[in-house]
Amino acid sequence: MPMREQARLAIQAAHEAVAAAGRIVVLSGAGMSSESGIPTFRDAQTGLWARFDPMQLASTEGFRSDPRLVWDWYAERRAGVRAAVPNAGHLALARFAAARPGRLQIITQNVDDLHQRAGSPDVIRLHGDILQSRWLDPCRAPEPCDPATAEPERPPHCTQCGNLLRPAVVWFGEQLPPDALTRAESLARQCDLMLVVGTSGTVYPAAGLASLARDAGAMVLIVNPHASDLDAVAHQCLRGTAAAVLPLLFG
Ligand SMILES: CC(C)NC(=O)[C@H](Cc1c[nH]c2ccccc12)NC(=O)[C@H](CCCC/N=C(/NCCC(=O)O)S[C@H]1O[C@H](COP(=O)(O)OP(=O)(O)OC[C@H]2O[C@@H](n3cnc4c(N)ncnc43)[C@H](O)[C@@H]2O)[C@@H](O)[C@H]1O)NC(=O)OCc1ccccc1
16 A cells, blocks of 8 residues: 555544544644744754753753853743744644643643643643743742842842742753643543654653553554654554644644
8 A cells, every 4th residue: 555545544543533532632742843943852953952962951960060051052942932933733732622622631841832822721841931930049038039130140140149040941850840740640541542742752751651641541643753762652653743744633
């Protein structure tokens, strides 16, 4: 059977699975935002990405050893997020959720706000929000200092106690927000269908959610133009992009 026909039948079967599923969970990664112009961790080869290991930059050690370098990296990425717009994949999910309240829950590893800007309600963010900041260390001042009053430096610092501002994201070696992780794990165990979109499946505990869903009896489908570490967990891998495939599944 010609490849195109196989792909068409696979999309059709996945579309029927989406229509039949009562509780759908979407687990998204950087590939979800790639067609919005935000480089994935894998593809990013420009600017500071090309010169430094993201896992080094995205760590407390990395920030403490060179706060300005890490702050500038996040400033570069924040500008990219602000300039980006949701793609057809984000919009297809938001439209489906609006038309069928309670049927679709998004769990994302992404620190951008494109799912939210597309109109998706109540997105579970496992790795934080790149557009928010918080104090690096607990504020030691008698009256906790308001981050908004920080001295506008790179990174901004507290005029009272010298505390540094950091992006409100989860760095490697840091715990995920317990409430978000607990909700994500219980949704994974209860869903009928988990759609894994645009992730290499290399970062834990996020990547472990697909096996949780499979072991609990859910169907697991992958949307990714390339092979990933989660292919073995999936019932079907749809080799296409988020913006091309999701409108076909949720249209
Ligand atoms: C790398 C890995 C080996 N290391 C980890 O997983 C570590 C350590 C670890 C924990 N458990 C383990 C178990 C096994 C092995 C290691 C570990 N995990 C942690 O450190 C976690 C924290 C992990 C979170 C780190 N923060 C991020 N982001 C925020 C920051 C920032 O963004 O700056 S992770 C970051 O990288 C990950 C990148 O992965 P992807 O999103 O998948 O992107 P990638 O580029 O890799 O792939 C893109 C994919 O898209 C596809 N694609 C491309 N274009 C498209 C397209 N158009 N459409 C569709 N798909 C597309 C490509 O083919 C590709 O497959 C994302 O999660 C992203 O959020 N914390 C923790 O475990 O804490 C413990 C703890 C517990 C208690 C108390 C204290 C501590």
